[in-house]
Amino acid sequence: MGYLKATKEHDVPRTTLFCLASSTEAEDAAGATTLSCKTMFASAVGDLVDHCLLMVCELYGLTRRDVRLMAYQLDIKNNISKSFGASRIAGKDWLKIFLRRHEN
Secondary structure (H helix, E strand, O other), X not given: OOHHHHHHHHOOOHHHHHHHHOOOOOHHHHHHOXXXXXXXXXXXXXXXXXXXXXXXXXXXXXXXXXXXXXXXXHHHHOOOOOOOHHHOOOOHHHHHHHHHHOOO
């Protein structure tokens, strides 16, 4: 079975399947491994959501770019991951995932 079909059938990210398949561990050990991407903000993501909701309630018009900038600033302030690189803003893909997880 290919990565794409396995991703759809088992609802597992393609990158996770790729990492497991390219692992040098024994098959049994790879099957027992739990791989996941680290949540970038872990404890701080709730603060970002709360801040965004507060700003919306106060009728401050938040754009998608504003949320991306706040995410970058939170990342830097808390020295979380430095994963946004030199762009100095969270990416559009990051925003899509963030909005999917936090529909409010």
